[in-house]
Ligand SMILES: [Fe+2]
């Protein structure tokens with residue numbers, strides 16, 4: 001049976017995977033530029049920034065602050081500085097992502113003069129967010145080594161953990177919560193929707209492919 005600690009670490013790692021993929025895709029879309037699909041370009045960027053900001057603020061950061069960082073602090077006493085640094089980084093990231101959303105609107109509304117400011121800030125933020133994830137993954141690896149044989153159980157009956165996907169299946173709390181709207185499912189749907197739109201955006205429609213040369 002999975003322990004509370006291993007489930008928490010697994011979920012944090014999965015969050016990082018989703019966020020890193022979205023940040024990488026964001027940089028790719030920015031590098032590609034609006035080209036001919038300007039409306040869709042802005043629509044995708046807005047959706048990506050919304051996902052990164054809201055998933056971080058509503059799901060990932062609370063999960064780290066409430067569940068994961070206490071594990072780190074307990075198992076790795078020297079990690080307090082890095083935990084404080086990470087907490088501050090969360091506050092900064094939410095603020096900066098909000099600024100970035102406004103800069104994107106300025107570009108769309110006021111034109112190309114606003115483009116460079118957005119692109120520079122967006123790439124810089126993506127790089128710093130990735131660096132933040134890499135630092136946390138290093139802590140995660142150290143914690144995993146420390147707790148590899150630990151089977152201590154966490155607060156299994158806390159209903160809030162159902163939303164974090166951390167309760168064992170079949171619990172009463174999970175059954176009750178299964179009738180409620182799960183915000184994480186909403187973010188999963190948004191993630192899949194962005195993936196599909198991104199695929200369409202980077203794949204030229206079949207009608208625009210050059211016709212094969214028929215000779216003659
Ligand atoms: Fe974090």
Ligand SMILES: [Fe+2]
Pocket residue numbers: 016060064133136
């Ligand atoms: Fe994180």
